[in-house]
Amino acid sequence: xxxxxxxxxxxxxxxxxxxxxxxxxxxxxxxxxxxxxxxxxxxxxxxxxxxxxxxxxxxxxxxxxxxxxxxxxxxxxxxxxxxxxxxxxxxxxxxxxxxxxxxxxxxxxxxxxxxxxxxxxxxxxxxxxxxxxxxxxxxxxxxxxxxxxxxxxxxxxxxxxxxxxxxxxxxxxxxxxxxxxxxxxxxxxxxxxxxxxxxxxxxxxxxx
Amino acid sequence: xxxxxxxxxxxxxxxxxxxxxxxxxxxxxxxxxxxxxxxxxxxxxxxxxxxxxxxxxxxxxxxxxxxxxxxxxxxxxxxxxxxxxxxxxxxxxxxxxxxxxxxxxxxxxxxxxxxxxxxxxxxxxxxxxxxxxxxxxxxxxxxxxxxxxxxxxxxxxxxxxxxxxxxxxxxxxxxxxxxxxxxxxxxxxxxxxxxxxxxxxxxxxxxx
DNA sequence: CATATCTTTGACCAGTTGGTTAAACTATTT
DNA sequence: AAATAGTTTAACCAACTGGTCAAAGATATG
Numbered sequence: 001x002x003x004x005x006x007x008x009x010x011x012x013x014x015x016x017x018x019x020x021x022x023x024x025x026x027x028x029x030x031x032x033x034x035x036x037x038x039x040x041x042x043x044x045x046x047x048x049x050x051x052x053x054x055x056x057x058x059x060x061x062x063x064x065x066x067x068x069x070x071x072x073x074x075x076x077x078x079x080x081x082x083x084x085x086x087x088x089x090x091x092x093x094x095x096x097x098x099x100x101x102x103x104x105x106x107x108x109x110x111x112x113x114x115x116x117x118x119x120x121x122x123x124x125x126x127x128x129x130x131x132x133x134x135x136x137x138x139x140x141x142x143x144x145x146x147x148x149x150x151x152x153x154x155x156x157x158x159x160x161x162x163x164x165x166x167x168x169x170x171x172x173x174x175x176x177x178x179x180x181x182x183x184x185x186x187x188x189x190x191x192x193x194x195x196x197x198x199x200x201x202x203x204x205x206x207x208x
Numbered sequence: 209x210x211x212x213x214x215x216x217x218x219x220x221x222x223x224x225x226x227x228x229x230x231x232x233x234x235x236x237x238x239x240x241x242x243x244x245x246x247x248x249x250x251x252x253x254x255x256x257x258x259x260x261x262x263x264x265x266x267x268x269x270x271x272x273x274x275x276x277x278x279x280x281x282x283x284x285x286x287x288x289x290x291x292x293x294x295x296x297x298x299x300x301x302x303x304x305x306x307x308x309x310x311x312x313x314x315x316x317x318x319x320x321x322x323x324x325x326x327x328x329x330x331x332x333x334x335x336x337x338x339x340x341x342x343x344x345x346x347x348x349x350x351x352x353x354x355x356x357x358x359x360x361x362x363x364x365x366x367x368x369x370x371x372x373x374x375x376x377x378x379x380x381x382x383x384x385x386x387x388x389x390x391x392x393x394x395x396x397x398x399x400x401x402x403x404x405x406x407x408x409x410x411x412x413x414x415x416x
Numbered sequence: 417c418a419t420a421t422c423t424t425t426g427a428c429c430a431g432t433t434g435g436t437t438a439a440a441c442t443a444t445t446t
Numbered sequence: 447a448a449a450t451a452g453t454t455t456a457a458c459c460a461a462c463t464g465g466t467c468a469a470a471g472a473t474a475t476g
Contacts (some may be wrong), residue, residue, distance in 0.1 A: 001443060004248070008453085017224075023234075023319075024234075026231075026234050026235035027234035027235070027319075029432085029433070029434090030433075030435085031432090031433080031434095039454080039455095040454060040455050041434090041435090041455095041456080042435085042436080042437090042454075042455065042456085043453080043454060044434095044435095045434085045435060045436080046453075049435095051433095051434065051435090067470090103314065103315065103318060106311065106369065106370050106372075107311065107315060107371070109372045109373055110311060110371075110372050110441080111231075111235075112290065113372050113376070116372065116373065116376040119373070119376075119377075119378070120376055120380050123377075125377055125380050125381045126380075126381055129240055130380060142423075143391075144395060146378065146381065146383055147388075147389065147391065147392060147395045147396070147399070150366075150367055150374060150388075150392075151363055151396070151399055153366070154362045154363050154365075154366035154367060155359055155362050156365065157362075157366060157370075158358075158361070158362035158365060158366040158369075159362060161314065161366075161369070162314050162365075163318075163320050163325070164314075164315070164317045164318050164324065165314060165317055165324065166330055166358060168321070168324040168327075169327075169331075169333055170466080171327070172328050172333050172334075173333045173334055173337060173354065175354055180354065180355075180358075183355065184355060184358075185350075185354060187355045188355070188359070190407075190459080191359055191403045192356070192403070194402065194403040194404075194405075194410075195399045195400070195402040195406070196402075196405050197405035197406050198401075198402035198403070198405050198406040199398075199402050201288035201406075202402075204340060216423080216424090235464090237463075237464090238463075238464060238465085239462090239463080239464095247424080247425095248426080249464090249465090250424075250425065250426085250465085250466080250467085251424060251425080252421080252465095253464085253465060253466080254423075254424080257466090258464080258465075259463095259464065261422095263462095295460095392445060402417050
């Protein structure tokens with residue numbers, strides 16, 4: 001019973017996760033979830049009372065997943081440049097395994113902004129900000145640290161979130177998307193590191 | 209007649225544009241469009257035969273809009289660094305006026321990738337690639353030009369596309385989103401320019 | 417002014433959607 | 447094995463959705 005119980009509930013939850021992630025709340029049909037889980041539609045309501053309840057359960061799980069790795073990376077004890085490299089390696093690989101996740105999260109938060117709290121409660125931005133600030137020293141103004149953070153996220157998330165478009169554009173230039181993303185794991189961090197280096201150089205030139 | 213005709217059709221089209229852009233195809237109700245246009249639902253079908261036809265008309269118009277400015281910028285006759293600055297100024301200002309546009313386009317292309325052709329037909333990637341390649345000279349490998357292009361787009365589009373999330377995160381660090389985006393018009397291009405400069409420096413060091 | 421054409425409307429329809437319910441089935445407890 | 451509790455199902459429902467239609471209004475044409 002308990003064994004089967006877990007199994008049915010899990011089957012439902014997994015099916016719901018897949019479909020919600022792909023189509024979003026509005027375009028997902030309860031019948032589709034039931035079909036993919038291989039059970040009757042009424043069973044969905046037996047285990048999760050309503051579509052919204054089921055959706056919230058799925059969203060909670062995914063929200064946890066996407067930030068689980070993310071926040072910890074900048075806590076690691078290594079030179080800042082290696083942190084940047086490590087971040088892009090881990091984050092892009094994670095996104096390649098979950099390509100639908102960014103658009104799902106952004107789209108649903110866009111639709112109902114209350115969902116945001118589920119992330120914000122879990123993450124301490126100022127802590128990351130101070131960590132980076134400490135790593136970079138006096139050559140970088142604290143005011144641009146948030147910009148640096150947003151830039152890093154943009155560079156890693158956007159090419160995956162907009163995959164259909166990027167992929168199509170690359171195709172028309174004779175470039176394979178997957179190879180491109182493999183290169184990107186190396187290219188993107190060097191891009192960021194170079195930008196920071198140059199800013200440090202200019203900041204030091206000014207001081208003389 | 210002809211005057212009123214245009215007016216009604218336009219009222220419908222404008223209302224449809226607003227609602228499709230905000231909610232996407234699946235979550236948009238024909239009744240909502242009729243209400244916002246202040247007319248009867250049957251009139252929608254009189255002017256545009258079906259929801260899909262209406263949607264395609266709207267999508268076409270928006271697809272044209274988003275790339276109208278975009279492609280021409282790199283054709284301008286100015287130093288490359290100024291092109292980068294000009295691009296971010298124009299593009300971010302455009303996105304601020306149309307904040308829902310990126311997510312709408314990405315979301316709908318994600319749902320039905322055929323829509324992509326409406327962009328790809330209008331834009332010649334290789335032309336832009338060669339333009340940039342010509343501007344940057346030998347210090348930058350042609351292989352990384354596509355990465356540079358994707359990076360530039362990521363840096364300008366993502367903070368707008370993910371506005372609810374970015375805005376929420378910035379809030380929790382005591383930063384106002386609109387001020388942040390105003391700064392970004394200056395900060396983002398310098399970030400890109402610095403990254404390129406540093407790469408040129410390193411490329412020249414290696415050559416010695 | 418009468419007629420023909422175009423525009424607008426309210427009422428309606430068939431299909432779909434999230435959700436309910438009573439009954440059948442299964443496992444547990446006594 | 448009988449009673450109890452938990453699980454699964456088919457049939458059903460009310461609300462909503464995109465779409466249709468006949469008739470009423472408006473406008474132009476003769």
